[in-house]
Amino acid sequence: MKNMKMKEKIQGTCVDLNHQGMGVVKVDGFPIFVDDMLIGEVAEIKIEKVGKSYAQGTVLKHLNYSTWRVRPICPVYEECGGCNLMHLKYEKQLEFKKKMAMETLKRIGHLENIPIREIIGMEEPYYYRNKVQIPFSMDTNQTICGFYKKKSHQIIRLEKCFIQSRLATEIAKYICQLANELIIPGYNEKDGRGILRHVLIRNNVNYQYMVVLVTREKNFAGKRELVDKLVAKFPAIKSVIQNINKESTNVILGKKSLVLNGIDQLTDTLCETKFQFSYNSFFQTNHLQTEKLYNRVLEYAALSGTEVVIDAYCGVGTIGILLAKKAKKVYGIEIVAEAVTKAIDNAKLNKMNNIEFICGKAEIEIEKFTNTAIDVIVLDPPRKGCETSLIEVIKAKKIRRVVYVSCNVATLARDLEIFSCDYLVREVTLIDMFPHTSEVECVCKLTNRAGN
Numbered sequence: 001m002k003n004m005k006m007k008e009k010i011q012g013t014c015v016d017l018n019h020q021g022m023g024v025v026k027v028d029g030f031p032i033f034v035d036d037m038l039i040g041e042v043a044e045i046k047i048e049k050v051g052k053s054y055a056q057g058t059v060l061k062h063l064n065y066s067t068w069r070v071r072p073i074c075p076v077y078e079e080c081g082g083c084n085l086m087h088l089k090y091e092k093q094l095e096f097k098k099k100m101a102m103e104t105l106k107r108i109g110h111l112e113n114i115p116i117r118e119i120i121g122m123e124e125p126y127y128y129r130n131k132v133q134i135p136f137s138m139d140t141n142q143t144i145c146g147f148y149k150k151k152s153h154q155i156i157r158l159e160k161c162f163i164q165s166r167l168a169t170e171i172a173k174y175i176c177q178l179a180n181e182l183i184i185p186g187y188n189e190k191d192g193r194g195i196l197r198h199v200l201i202r203n204n205v206n207y208q209y210m211v212v213l214v215t216r217e218k219n220f221a222g223k224r225e226l227v228d229k230l231v232a233k234f235p236a237i238k239s240v241i242q243n244i245n246k247e248s249t250n251v252i253l254g255k256k257s258l259v260l261n262g263i264d265q266l267t268d269t270l271c272e273t274k275f276q277f278s279y280n281s282f283f284q285t286n287h288l289q290t291e292k293l294y295n296r297v298l299e300y301a302a303l304s305g306t307e308v309v310i311d312a313y314c315g316v317g318t319i320g321i322l323l324a325k326k327a328k329k330v331y332g333i334e335i336v337a338e339a340v341t342k343a344i345d346n347a348k349l350n351k352m353n354n355i356e357f358i359c360g361k362a363e364i365e366i367e368k369f370t371n372t373a374i375d376v377i378v379l380d381p382p383r384k385g386c387e388t389s390l391i392e393v394i395k396a397k398k399i400r401r402v403v404y405v406s407c408n409v410a411t412l413a414r415d416l417e418i419f420s421c422d423y424l425v426r427e428v429t430l431i432d433m434f435p436h437t438s439e440v441e442c443v444c445k446l447t448n449r450a451g452n
């Protein structure tokens with residue numbers, strides 16, 4: 001390693017991008033991660049941090065620009081921590097994600113020649129998010145709202161956002177304006193004072209909105225007026241919920257909530273099927289891409305109508321209910337009791353009676369299927385991936401097909417390696433659920449090597 005020092009200035013060429021989309025510059029083989037550098041670009045760089053295996057730097061001056069660089073349409077892109085690839089042409093973002101996924105599957109999962117079929121991008125990669133969480137705070141005597149600056153809790157005021165729905169931005173700005181008019185203070189993380197902590201805004205495909213006001217206290221002056229004015233201005237708001245969070249923590253939602261106006265849930269339509277979700281339910285945040293994801297799950301499950309299927313990690317039952325239309329019987333397993341209640345309601349809403357939901361941990365509940373042969377299992381775990389014990393049970397039961405949906409390629413790679421002695425990775429599809437960020441969703445089809 002070169003004896004690199006903090007504040008040292010160097011000139012370097014970007015040779016790669018790391019998994020967060022930062023440029024990689026090498027000095028005597030030692031990597032320096034630099035924001036805002038693309039492959040082939042040369043820049044003067046200031047070293048900001050030196051660690052054992054890598055350093056971090058910032059660009060002082062670009063000496064050339066990549067032909068793949070574009071001017072980000074967002075005026076606060078460089079400061080905001082929301083997006084990190086907006087300076088790269090969209091088609092190159094997709095290439096980058098595919099390359100990253102392949103490298104990660106190889107490096108962590110030791111999987112060679114991964115059959116990645118394609119990466120499915122968006123035609124219009126803007127205004128796609130149907131869920132946003134906007135922090136509120138105080139700046140001197142004013143209530144403000146916006147997004148956190150990169151690696152900090154300092155708020156950049158919300159003016160525009162090109163990835164969330166336009167109306168969500170308008171709603172948040174109006175709540176901020178009303179908070180100032182009605183003297184409702186934003187929450188101060190440092191001293192725990194103030195009222196309004198976050199505003200969550202969710203919408204469905206028909207642009208009906210749910211607004212959640214996360215507050216430190218249940219009662220505060222101006223609450224009723226705020227809600228009345230809000231729903232009067234935006235008829236698209238069908239639900240206003242108050243969530244109370246008294247804790248001094250980074251966790252956004254508290255345990256208690258109440259409906260302040262309208263209904264307590266929204267109904268969305270995905271793949272011609274209706275799903276209800278409440279303010280705290282897991283529900284995919286990019287509607288168009290979710291349909292593409294779910295259609296690929298159905299294709300990989302390859303159901304003929306005779307199969308018994310498990311939808312592990314089923315959330316409010318979305319994938320399971322779609323599978324049930326093509327299977328003999330589906331069992332959904334989900335750890336969150338409220339999500340299971342919603343999943344049962346969703347099955348009723350769609351008149352599906354060949355699906356059952358079980359509340360519990362997938363890795364425990366699957367062991368109880370001693371007298372039922374399972375043909376196909378769909379796994380859609382949170383970022384941390386599956387428990388090894390769940391994979392071992394799947395292997396022991398010799399389930400014929402596994403469809404693994406993942407929002408974290410690193411844990412997917414780890415888990416696929418555990419599967420690999422008994423299962424063959426037949427195909428992988430990548431779905432760009434979060435354009436302009438370095439995140440990517442994967443769906444994989446695995447078949448049992450024994451073929452039974």
Ligand SMILES: C[S@@+](CC[C@H](N)C(=O)[O-])C[C@H]1O[C@@H](n2cnc3c(N)ncnc32)[C@H](O)[C@@H]1O
Nearest residue numbers: 282313314315333334335336361362380381382
């Ligand atoms: C990525 S979400 C997938 C939800 C659903 N498949 C969908 O597409 O909307 C993961 C879900 O797994 C649930 N979960 C987390 N750990 C679990 C476990 N050990 N067993 C069962 N469910 C779990 C979470 O509550 C969450 O609903």
